[in-house]
Amino acid sequence: MIAKNFIFIFLITSFTCLLVNAQPITTLTGQYGCMANRNFGGYDLALIQGTDDGSITGSNFMMYIDFTNKSMEFNVVGSKTWGVSKIIKGEIAFTNGKISVENGPLTNSFLIKSTTSTPKQSYLLTFNLMPVNGGATLLLQSGTSGNGDSTPIAGACNKI
Numbered sequence: 463m464i465a466k467n468f469i470f471i472f473l474i475t476s477f478t479c480l481l482v483n484a485q486p487i488t489t490l491t492g493q494y495g496c497m498a499n500r501n502f503g504g505y506d507l508a509l510i511q512g513t514d515d516g517s518i519t520g521s522n523f524m525m526y527i528d529f530t531n532k533s534m535e536f537n538v539v540g541s542k543t544w545g546v547s548k549i550i551k552g553e554i555a556f557t558n559g560k561i562s563v564e565n566g567p568l569t570n571s572f573l574i575k576s577t578t579s580t581p582k583q584s585y586l587l588t589f590n591l592m593p594v595n596g597g598a599t600l601l602l603q604s605g606t607s608g609n610g611d612s613t614p615i616a617g618a619c620n621k622i
Contacts, residue, residue, distance in 0.1 A: 487593040498617025534559035
């Protein structure tokens with residue numbers, strides 16, 4: 463009798479597990495916190511001479527993306543000078559980003575565009591996002607950004 467009950471429970475459990483499949487995410491909602499790093503491999507940096515013109519070449523990014531309110535904030539940390547003995551570090555925060563969301567280049571992916579500005583310059587950032595883990599995590603990828611003047615970025619976002 464115990465063996466029959468075990469087999470019955472095993473079959474029901476196995477059948478139930480087969481019915482549970484990951485469903486594609488069709489829209490992005492809620493808020494995510496992200497960390498991303500820039501890949502400088504193969505790139506020459508413009509600020510290699512060690513001049514400090516006030517701008518930075520960002521090397522890592524902490525981001526807050528709010529899909530519900532279509533907004534984005536991010537903090538960029540980097541250097542103002544590279545390849546010199548006295549590196550000048552820099553940091554800048556953007557808190558006024560507005561985002562739009564489109565279908566991405568791959569199945570179950572999205573493309574977001576964020577426009578933001580500082581008193582000196584406007585920026586257009588583009589990111590490919592792919593939800594994984596039922597939408598709890600987003601894989602993040604960027605090529606050369608919307609301005610076409612950057613290096614690739616890769617990272618991950620977790621739902622808050």
